[in-house]
Amino acid sequence: MKLKKIMKSIGILLLLLILFIFLNNSNWFQKNDQAKPKLLAHVGMAQTYPMDGITGETCTAKRIFEPEHSYIGNTIPSMEAAFEHEADIVELDVHPTTDGEFAVFHDWTLECRTDGAGVTREHTMEELKNLDIGYGYTADGGETYPFRGKGVGLMPTLKEVLTHFRNKPFLINIKSNDPEEGKKLADYLSNIPGINMEQLSAYGGNKPIQVLQEELPNLRVMSMETLKSCLKSYMGMGWTGYVPSSCKDTQVHIPENVAPWLWGFPNKFQDRMEAVNTRVVLVAGEGKWSEGFDDKGDVKRIPEGYDGYVWTNRVDVLAPLIKE
Template identity: 30%
Template sequence: MMSVKKLQVIGHRGLPSLYPENTIPSFVAAAQLGVDAIEFDVHPTRDGQLVVTHDATLERCSNGHGRVRDMSLAELRELDFGSWKNSAFADTRIPTLEEAIEAILAVRSDMFLLVELKDTSEDVALQVLDYLRRRELLSQVMALSFHTRLMKLYRELEPTLPLQGFPDRYLKEPLPDAYDIINKTCIWTHEITAEEVAFFHARDIAVDVCPVDNAEALDKVLPCGMDSITTNAANVILPILKQRGLR
């Protein structure tokens, strides 16, 4: 188990406390702050492109309407993915998977990436994997999904690729052997216990907790012995950890 003094900090969708989530400004800011890894979400477009956004629909994080997968990349590029956060981010565009990764690696070439598959399609999962292979990024990527079927597919195709799953109660598709194929799991901050962390550690599965966005949340989770924290507010958490001698 990773020492608490080396507790990994993952930027959840970049730095959404200050920037529009899952956008290049958010990713660049998180990388510049010094997080250990950045997590983001991938969806397909109607014309077979891969874009980075969390929701399957457009309403929450843009001025668009409908499903991401029903629109072409060109149509998505016309939408504003920043003004919902603050007018200072007006006209921020949705990034493709390639653009998001290149922006992050331009800041830090060895940044670890957590790529979440939001779509249920195996074809989309294979498209993501093909890009990661061609870009030679498998050594600095962990794939994650609530769809265990996709994690099993990745395990068969890339036996050494790190995979993150979730406790059975969170899964879209619970399978009896779900814990046999993952290297890491993620437990919500309000639910995590030392007992559940020990359960996963006994199975050689690392544990992340999400979200940890302030000192109160950090105080709650630290005694549980997890291996990493995922935060929406790395600008808040990193200074606290440093002040406490945990970085």
């Protein structure tokens, strides 16, 4: 009889624990039908391409869809267009140059998109300004090049972007894992007069991001290391409502296939992250190769009531579907 009582007590405790976990992470009482996702526009407005078969060596400019607009990503006109289409943040890519600038450009090398050659960061900014960054784009296997001749001088410096868009939010992508680049970027940002550091965030290699965080502690940063540390800790302890210190004052990019495994996702998870000054960005699929929510079908997969950020390559398409 005594054993039965003990087993019964254990059973009741387990049921109470399960009930606590369920109620503590349920979104039933937090649903907000008026909540709308915010839009993170990848490189502004850009030419898109099919994601199938993409590798780190793929020249995506050689496989674009038939152009539906005239913008080239990572340029000031493309960012103006993104903000006009109600982007909440624009993501951009940077490379240091040999003359102390930071060029806003995606690729590690120049051959894919431009009429130049070599490693991007092994050039001066003046040399990069002389390139045609629309040179390599083609939608028909090289029969036509619709942007050739239209991209000369369009590669901006990071300073030009940040001074052109005062008080606009940007997510800066560091393309290397060189710690020295983190120091260079910290010094560079600190010497641009009048910029609002609170509007900026950065992500990239573990080493430069660590240095950048040490140099600019008020800047929200993320690397694969900080992301994994946050998510692993949260998966272990988040059922209690506790948010680990590794999840505080940062940014988390949540792949769509990982999101359902996070305690309280979407609403309670989002509220918990907001409470510790962390930005949540939902990315499509497995989060590889800048997969985004880019069309009407993709919008249907965004959880109802989610009001964090979604990564998109087609802010012009998504904004009318979400914001109106």
